[in-house]
Amino acid sequence: MSLTLYYSPGACSGITINAIKELGLDCEFIRVDLSSGEHKTERYLSINPHGKVPALVADGKLLTENPAILIYLNSLVEGSKLIPETDDAFQRSLYYSDLMWCSSTVHPSVRHVCVPAYYTVAEDKDDVVARGKIALTVHLQAIEKRLQESDWWYGEQWAIVDTYLHWCYSRAQRGGFPLDDYPAILAHKERIEAMPSYQRRAQIEAA
Numbered sequence: 773m774s775l776t777l778y779y780s781p782g783a784c785s786g787i788t789i790n791a792i793k794e795l796g797l798d799c800e801f802i803r804v805d806l807s808s809g810e811h812k813t814e815r816y817l818s819i820n821p822h823g824k825v826p827a828l829v830a831d832g833k834l835l836t837e838n839p840a841i842l843i844y845l846n847s848l849v850e851g852s853k854l855i856p857e858t859d860d861a862f863q864r865s866l867y868y869s870d871l872m873w874c875s876s877t878v879h880p881s882v883r884h885v886c887v888p889a890y891y892t893v894a895e896d897k898d899d900v901v902a903r904g905k906i907a908l909t910v911h912l913q914a915i916e917k918r919l920q921e922s923d924w925w926y927g928e929q930w931a932i933v934d935t936y937l938h939w940c941y942s943r944a945q946r947g948g949f950p951l952d953d954y955p956a957i958l959a960h961k962e963r964i965e966a967m968p969s970y971q972r973r974a975q976i977e978a979a
């Protein structure tokens with residue numbers, strides 16, 4: 773199996789790098805420079821017509837959207853801990869639902885706060901940022917409540933959804949949204965950043 777991941781440092785593709793490192797899979801990592809608009813060039817669009825990262829090419833075939841990529845990676849390794857194992861179709865769907873919640877609900881509210889130009893052509897972006905902060909606060913309060921009850925989203929055991937949540941709240945923090953009111957999230961952040969797979973991801977993103 774040949775795997776190539778297109779990523780950008782600091783972007784949500786970091787979650788995918790983390791998953792690949794956690795599973796110990798061989799993968800070629802190719803950096804895409806979002807700041808110079810490389811993701812909108814003809815060359816990159818010929819690889820990923822959506823013009824976004826992450827993009828995984830597995831044996832020559834393209835897969836996009838973080839949750840789909842993570843579910844696929846999880847299926848490649850027997851005993852993978854990215855998503856808890858279950859024979860119950862409804863429970864499995866609940867796990868997938870959590871990944872999709874991160875991708876399609878929490879991530880967009882982070883984007884409202886950090887990259888408001890994405891949502892308005894108006895010069896004044898304050899409205900978009902304010903709307904994003906309201907939504908993000910609701911999400912962070914729900915995350916905080918759950919992490920006050922256990923170390924990880926699913927209790928005793930880390931899963932890739934933890935790393936997804938980590939990316940969302942850390943990106944918001946880097947974008948100027950303070951996390952001081954969320955002590956359980958801050959403790960979770962430390963646990964994630966102490967993981968060897970997180971350190972290996974950080975090395976790739978820093979290279």
Ligand SMILES: N[C@@H](CCC(=O)N[C@@H](CS)C(=O)NCC(=O)O)C(=O)O
Pocket residue numbers: 783784785806811823824825826836837838839875
């Ligand atoms: N729904 C996509 C979102 C991917 C996404 O928005 N990636 C950002 C980086 S975090 C990106 O490529 N942004 C560049 C752009 O949209 O122009 C997923 O879950 O994979």
